[in-house]
Amino acid sequence: MTKSRATMTQVARLAGVSIKSVSRVINREAHISPRLRERVEAAIAELNYTPDTAARSLAGARAFVVGVLFDNPSPNYTMNIVGGAHEACSAQGYHLRIDNLDSTEQDRALADQLEAVLSHGRCDGFVLTPPLTDIPLVLDTLERHDVRFVRIAPVLAPGRTPTVQIDDFAAAGAVAQCLWGMGHRHFGFVGGPPSHGAAGTRRAGFFSRLKALGLEAMPSEASGDFSFDGGIAAGFALLRTATPPTAIFAANDDMAAGVMVAAAQCGLAVPRDLSVFGFDDSWVALSVWPYLSTVHQPIRAMASAAVSLLLDHPREALALEPVTLDWTLIERGSHGPVRPER
Amino acid sequence: MTKSRATMTQVARLAGVSIKSVSRVINREAHISPRLRERVEAAIAELNYTPDTAARSLAGARAFVVGVLFDNPSPNYTMNIVGGAHEACSAQGYHLRIDNLDSTEQDRALADQLEAVLSHGRCDGFVLTPPLTDIPLVLDTLERHDVRFVRIAPVLAPGRTPTVQIDDFAAAGAVAQCLWGMGHRHFGFVGGPPSHGAAGTRRAGFFSRLKALGLEAMPSEASGDFSFDGGIAAGFALLRTATPPTAIFAANDDMAAGVMVAAAQCGLAVPRDLSVFGFDDSWVALSVWPYLSTVHQPIRAMASAAVSLLLDHPREALALEPVTLDWTLIERGSHGPVRPER
C-alpha cells in the first residue's frame, strides 16, 4: 500500500520524452510544443506524480521555504497570518517557517536575532508583519542581506518595498460615518503605541471624516497599547469626565473589549449608553457581549497575497505598487443610535 | 557579505578526514574515535557549518518535515500548538507542516482529506490534537498508511499510541477542592460536546472530588459546545433556576467567559455573587473582567514534547507510556468565597 512516489524519470519514460522535457513542463518554461506538453501532463496525471521538493531545492536555486517574521502578541492575528501564508505556500509546494522576533530589544540584540534567523537555513523570502514592518533596522538588515520580503500593512515608507494592505484611513472614516449617522456627536478615540503605526492612520481617518462631517469638538483621546488592559484604562480615562463621549472608537478589538469593561464598571450599558467600535474583527470581537462592532480586516487573505507576491514574481520583478485588499464594516451589537439628551 | 554556506566536503578537507566521517559525527553514529570526532567538531565550528536539509532528505530516509493535524476552532489553542511544535522542529532542523481537517465531515470525506494530506508530500510524523485524537477513522487511516504520530491529550484508547497529556482528572479535582474550600456547596458544571472527550474527564474529576469531599447534591449541569455562545446559554440554564449554584466550573475558558456574560445579564456580580472557573488558561482568560480563574495547561510545552517524542526515537521505539506534563491552578479574579446565605 505504501507505493513509493513516482519520479520524473518514470514520467519521462511513460510519456516517451526526455526527463528534461518533463522538467520544462513542470516549470512552465517556454518553447514546448503543445503536443509534448499534453503527453507529459497525461503521464503526470496517470502516475500521480509530484516533484520532489528536496531534489528541486538541491539542484536548483530555490529553497522552497518562505518565512514569516512576527512580533505580535495577539495569537489571533498571528494565527491568521500563519494560516493564510501557509495555505499559499502549501499550494505551491513551499514550506513555511515562522520566527518570532522581539522588537522591544535593543537595536543590537534585534540585529542579532535577525542574523540568527537569516543564517538558520535558506529561505526564498520573508513576510513581515507589524510592528516589524516599520523598524528601519529590520528593513535595512534584510536589504543588506539581499533577501526578498513583502510587508503587510506597513506605515513607514510605504513605497519602499512590496506591500499588502487595506485602506485603514478609509475604513476608520467609515466608522466615523456610521457613528455620525446614528446621531453621535461626542466621540472618544483610543489609540495605540507609536510602534504600531496603523493606529495613527486609523486615528487620522476617523478624525478627518468627523471634521469633514462638520464636527467641531474633536474626540477626546486616550492611549491604550493595543492590549485589553490598556483598553480598560483608556476607557476609564475617557468615561470618567464631565462630558463623556457617547461613542468610542478603539484602534483595535482588544482595546475595544477593554473599553466595554470600563463602561460596565461605570454603570454604562453598551450600546444603550455607549457605542463602541473596534478594528480587526479578531477572535475577541465574538468573545464579548454584546458582540463587538468592528472593521473586518482580511488577515488570512493578506498573508496569502503576500506569499503569492513573493512566489509569483521573479527575483527583481516584485511590484512596488501596494496590493490593497478590501475591508468590511461589521455592524454587530456594540453600537447603536445615540440616546436623546436627558 | 553573502558568503555561501560551507559544505560537508569543506569540513572534511579542513579536518583532514573523509566526508563520510563528518557525516558520522553529524549523525552521532557509533564507532568513531574521540580524536576524529574532536577534529571534525572543531572544523564544523570554524566553518560555521550547518548540514543542508534538502541534500539530507534527498539522500537519506528522512524528509525533515513534521506535520500538525488540527481541527480546533480556537486560534489560541492552535497557535500555541503550532508555536510549540515549530520550536521543537526548528531546533532540530525540521520543517513544520500544518493541516486543518474538518472532522464534522462524513467519514468518507474525512478519509479523503486525510489521503490528500498524506499524499501531499513526505512527512516523518504527525502530531494530532483534539478532537482528531479521538476519531477511530483517523487513527486507523494513519496506522494503515504506516505513519508515525503522537497524540496530544487523547481520551480514546490512551495506551494505543504515543501520547502527551496532562492529568485532567486531577486538575478538575483541584478546582473542586479550591471552590469547596471557599465554602461553596452549590455547584454548576458546563460540559462539552461528546467529541471533546476531555470534557468528560474534567467532569469526572470535578464530580469525584466533590463527592469525596462529602457533597450530597451533585452539581447541576448544562452543556455548552466549547464555545462562548454555548457558555452564555449554559450559564442562563444554570442560573435561571430556583436554587442557582454559587460556583460554576466550565470545561474550557471560552464557555467560562460565556457564563460570566450570563451572570452579568442576570444581575449577578462575579465573584461576589458567583464564582466562575475555566480550564485551559487561553487568551480569553485575560480578555474578560475580572480575569478568569482557570487551570493552566502547558500547551506549547505539550506540542514541543510531542515533536521531541517523534524525532528523538527510532521508528519503532516510540514509548507507549504517556508523557504527562504538569498543570497549574491559576487563581485570578473570577472566584472567591461564597456569600453568606441571605
Next chain:
DNA sequence: TTGTAGGCGTTATCAA
C-alpha cells in the same frame, strides 16, 4: 523545440 551530460550536498553500501 528537444535532448544529453554533469553536478547539487548528503547518506548508504561496501570494502579496507
Next chain:
DNA sequence: TTGATAACGCCTACAA
C-alpha cells in the same frame, strides 16, 4: 574505526 564510490531526483548548462 575509517574511507571510496554510487545513488537520491532534479536543474543548469550546453548541444543538436
